[in-house]
Amino acid sequence: MGFLAGRSALVAGAGVAGRSAAEALLAAGATVTVTDSSADRLAAMGELLPGVDLVAGLVAPPEGVDLVVTSPGWRPDNPLLAASAAAGVEVIGEVELAWRMAAELADPPAWLVVxxxxxxTTTVTMLESILRAAGLDAIACGNVGLPVVDALLAGHRVLAVELSSFQLHWSPSVRPTAGVLLNVAEDHLDWHGSLEAYARAKAGALVGDVAIAGVDDPYVAALLTGSPGTAHVGITLGEPEEGQLGVAGGYLVDRAFGPDSRLAAVADVTPGGxxxxxxxxxxxALARAYGVAPEAVRQGLLDFRPGDHRGVVVGEVGGVRYVNDSKATNxxxxxxxxxxxxxxVWIAGGLLKGASVADLVRAEAHRLRAxxxxxxxxxxxxxxxxxxxxAVPVVELAEGGMAGAVRAAAGFARPGDAVLLAPAAASMDMFADYAHRGRAFAEAVRELAG
Structure with a gap:
């Protein structure tokens, strides 16, 4: 890539996104330094990419560095990133790097952002299924696991890109073919500082040619109205107006892209609800914005199966269903x-990241047995x-792990109940990630069942 050749780049973070960014930078002719607080991650990086310089724990950019590519979780007030910005060195994320690399291609892929x-994740993998049902060379990437730069270099023609608020913060130039903002609620306030700043980052998905958002929430509807997208499309669980997609007569209905179209029966959508x-x-809506026919939308939704740790029944013991929704991280x-x-019977807890659970408890108390x-x-x-x-019985467990939580929950449950792992919090205080937490829950249920 011409704009990277000869540049001196610093990659902040030696995780998955950092490794992909460093590899792409090296291949484009840049000199690459990688920093991380973990010696193990740096050593793994060195084995995979012997052409990079490895420096642990940098708090200022090395002399001559003119670009910093940061891992998405690094906050702007991180000493290294703050020092880089103060020195006039541009700081971007791996997604922004992929966008700039794509801009130099003669025929860049389309970006459909979620x-x-x-x-x-459910939406972006549904979108991937729909695009493939239409016969397109499409891949889900970004926050779903595959770095965007890897998807780009693999040559895929349509990128279904899941972006977190962190990734959007570090991607100032991204202008997708179409982007959707599903919803906004308190999350990552410890990173962004306020709900308003978090929402501003999320609204970065609405700056492309087509901006799509869930308009049943007035807050999100206002973000859509105020977005610079050239076409605004609403999605609603009610009957759609002109320019919206919604539900009518038991069908998903499109009244935004061409003549009114039935897309799929509500009963055919998994997960339901x-x-x-x-x-x-x-x-x-994203697929239709790209020109996918209604028939392919229906087939793609029929083909779709949700991923693990998203409302999956992992066992039934004594007439009680045990449901793993470890992905409910807020x-x-x-x-x-x-x-x-x-x-x-609700199993909850972890890292709340500054969010409040008061509204949740107030609204859902009537369904809690314990x-x-x-x-x-x-x-x-x-x-x-x-x-x-x-009136809801509460057990707080300081030890015993997930197995102890499942045993305690089983003591309250009655036939017909669900013991539900929906933590409302992140997992990293006790587990490697939400998937590890979900596996621990499933294993504890298997032990309970004998």
Missing amino acids: TGTNGK PPGIADALAAA PHAAVASLRSHESV AVLIGADRAAIAAALAEHAP
Whole structure:
């Protein structure tokens, strides 16, 4: 890539995105230094990419560095990133790097971007399924696991890109063919500092040719109205108006892209319920914005199967279903998960990241038989339950892990109940990630079943 040849780049972070960025920079002719606080990650990077310089724990850019590519989780106030900005060195993310590399291609791929507090991964993988049903060379990438720069260099023609608020913050130039903002609720306030700053980052998905958003939430609808996207499209769980996609007569209906079209029967959408239908509408809107026919939308939704740790029943013991929704890593996601069940023994807790669970408890207390709380911020959830659901029995576990939580939950559950892991919090206080937490839950259920 011409704009990278001869440049001196620093990659901040030796994780998955950092390794991909460093490899792309090297291949484009840049001199690359990588820094990280973990000696193990740096050593692994050195084995994979012997052409990079490895320096642990940098707090200022080395002399001559003229570009910093940061891993998305690094905050702007990180000493290294702050020092780089103060020295006039541009700081971007791996997604922004991929966008600039794509701009130099004679025939760059289309970018269809998905963001929101919840539902991103389901939506972007639904979108991938629809695009492939249309016969397109498409791949889901970004926050879903595959770095965007890898998807770009593999030559795929349509990129279904899941972007977190962190990735959007570090991607100032990205202008997708179409982008969707699913929803906005309190999350990552410890990183962004306020809900407003978090929402501004999310609204970065709405700056392309077509801006799509869930208009049932007035806050999100206002972000859509205020976006610079040349075409604004709403998605709603009600009957759609002109320029919207929604639900009518048991079908997902498109009244935005061409003549009114039935896209799929509500009964054919998996996962079902309001969150799954909203995600399907968003995926359909992005596909339709790219010109995909209604028939391919229907087939893609029929073909789609949700990933692990997203409302999966992992066992049934004594007439009680045990449901793994470890991906519910914030209160907004936990609300959607709880609303899928009438009577719940709720396993929750972890790192709340500055979010409040008061509204969740107030709204969903009527369906809670009991709550078993684990993790660093369990006391905050216990306080919300004591204030807004004082009749709900609560167990706080300082030790015993997931196995102890499942055993405690089983003691409260009755036939017909769901024991639901919907933590409303991140996992890194006790587990490597949400998938590790979900596997621990499933294993504990298997032990319970004998």
